[in-house]
Amino acid sequence: MRLLIVEDERSLNEVLKKRLLLAHYSVDSCFDGQEALDYIRATEYDAIILDIMLPKVDGLSVLARLRSEGKQVPVLLLTAKDSVADKVRGLDAGADDYLVKPFSFDELLARVRALLRKSTPNKANDFRLADLKIDFASHRVTRGEKEISLSSREFAILEYLARNAGQVLTRGQISEHSWSYDYEGGSNIIDVYIRYLRKKIDEDFSPKLIHTVRGVGYILKE
Ligand code: CA
16 A cells, blocks of 8 residues: 655654554645645645645645646645634535644554545455455564565565456556565566465465466466
8 A cells, every 4th residue: 555645744644654654654745835746746646634734725725736736645644733614615625634743643543544444445444355364553474374474575465466356457466565665676576576476376276366368467366
């Protein structure tokens, strides 16, 4: 799951990014509204955390602009003021949720999880396919009785495949939703990670669950 943080307070921006990375999200961050619009136009985010008071273009204008462009990405607004008028303006502009500063990080994480549940085809907190089990919150993966340990990049890809199980996904879709701009891989990097995943998830088990769709990409199914 790939998130964008838009927050001009540098220390808060950095702390948010660090904590969300620890929660295993892929995270891009930027510091003003113009930059935010550039990021949002270039990448399909799974959710956006958007401060209202921002330099260049304010958060509500960013939100209005992206909604007018037809983008449905879930948006969590951050604001310094706990005023009803602000809340109403934010929700009217198309925000999905709202958090007043200072907030607890646990609450932010819970709200992000709720937003992601709304926006993904598979909304559950866990996933089962044959004897594969994935717990999205704790990142525990098992096949049958066997605990499978994955790197955060392997997990990110597996989560995206699982959240869209039964659908063919292109390499471009997989990398866009799994990794942030901090991570640059070659064009065959998805194939490399799929190979790692297959070794751990499929090699010693049946049925095989990760399938190649020639000329298109990959699908997770029985
Ligand atoms: Ca601000």
